[in-house]
Amino acid sequence: MDTIIFRYRSRQLSLSDIKDIKDTINQYYAKGRTHISQQLCKKWGWLQPNGKLKEYAARDLLLRLEENSFIKLPPRIKQNNNLKRKSFGQIPLFLNQDICGLTGDFSEPTIKRVCPKDRYLWDYLIHHYHYLKLPALVGEHVKHIVFINNQVVACLAWSSAAWKIKFRDQFIGWDELTKRKNLYRIANNSRFLILPWVQVKHLASKVLALSLKRLSRDWQNVHGHHVYLAETFVDTARFKGTCYKAANWLYVGHTKGSAKKGNAYHYHGQPKAIYLYPLHHHFRRLLNDDQG
Structure with missing residues (x-):
């Protein structure tokens, strides 16, 4: 069983999970962060009760992983609305x-x-x-x-x-x-x-x-x-x-x-x-x- 190296809300991420995220980033790097978060939701079946993708949560997870030096995201395509x-x-x-x-x-x-x-x-x-x-x-x-x-x-x-x-x-x-x-x-x-x-x-x-x-x-x-x-x-x-x-x-x-x-x-x-x-x-x- 993989060692848990990162926790996000109720989700526990192992080394293989991080590798899966990195592979997804590499595959869709040119399409930007939003597309990457959408693909990650689809891979993991990360859905809201209404069937929509948990995009906000996925984006937040990716940002937190980058902050902790687990991954490197592509540059933002659009200026951050914040x-x-x-x-x-x-x-x-x-x-x-x-x-x-x-x-x-x-x-x-x-x-x-x-x-x-x-x-x-x-x-x-x-x-x-x-x-x-x-x-x-x-x-x-x-x-x-x-x-x-x-x-x-x-x-x-x-x-x-x-x-x-x-x-x-x-x-x-x-x-x-x-x-x-x-x-x-x-x-x-x-x-x-x-x-x-x-x-x-x-x-x-x-x-x-x-x-x-x-x-x-x-x-x-x-x-x-x-x-x-x-x-x-x-x-x-x-x-x-x-x-x-x-x-x-x-x-x-x-x-x-x-x-x-x-x-x-x-x-x-x-x-x-x-x-x-x-x-x-x-x-x-x-x-x-x-x-x-």
């Missing part, structure tokens, strides 16, 4: 008009799933006004943008679940094998932003509730399957998690205070509070389904 994120134009003036009051003073917030044509606005707002800046959303994800009277008030991102969360896994009743099969049924609230000029009492919990109400449906429309549980991690050195508590999320414990960097976990000494929100009455049964 570079554009650092040179946003000026925000339109209509976006930063003060909105103050109570939720009852305004019409019901409207939530829209972010499509490609809306991405620039969402990216701009998160880049400029969220303390963590833009997330690297690899794999399945859904973005929401929230309006009151056609005025943008909030942005959210839901992405693939974290892999190793002890108290979440205990709460669900997962063993390792069942988790591997069903982790894709959980969505992680990786970004939540109420814009700084919006001061509306109880708006955050209201927005969370409305976003959760449509989350599984949006996930089904985009990725071809439902999600049954939402998770988030609150940095309690910065925040109290008040809006999650008000929106009836369940606190289940704290993380260990470590994060995955490359192929290993590194202790950073900042444990975060773990909050979960069931999206289905029978979420435990569905998340423990042997069929995945």
Whole structure:
């Protein structure tokens, strides 16, 4: 049996896997990185539940392997879109008009799933006004943008679940094998932003509730399957998690205070509070389904 030399999420790569990747790169070198990642997905049968190739994950894997000097990728054919994120134009003036009051003073917030044509606005707002800046959303994800009277008030991102969360896994009743099969049924609230000029009492919990109400449906429309549980991690050195508590999320414990960097976990000494929100009455049964 080949020695495991690299781990990426739940996938363990051996020397023969690395050789297979190198052979694929050599074969399709002239066609570029995107084509290489597509061919790798086809070779490995690396598919999303909706049957589409896991291209984002494959590209991220290739980049991480290159960073660790296992492979050498061809030069980029196109400029990395991430570079554009650092040179946003000026925000339109209509976006930063003060909105103050109570939720009852305004019409019901409207939530829209972010499509490609809306991405620039969402990216701009998160880049400029969220303390963590833009997330690297690899794999399945859904973005929401929230309006009151056609005025943008909030942005959210839901992405693939974290892999190793002890108290979440205990709460669900997962063993390792069942988790591997069903982790894709959980969505992680990786970004939540109420814009700084919006001061509306109880708006955050209201927005969370409305976003959760449509989350599984949006996930089904985009990725071809439902999600049954939402998770988030609150940095309690910065925040109290008040809006999650008000929106009836369940606190289940704290993380260990470590994060995955490359192929290993590194202790950073900042444990975060773990909050979960069931999206289905029978979420435990569905998340423990042997069929995945």
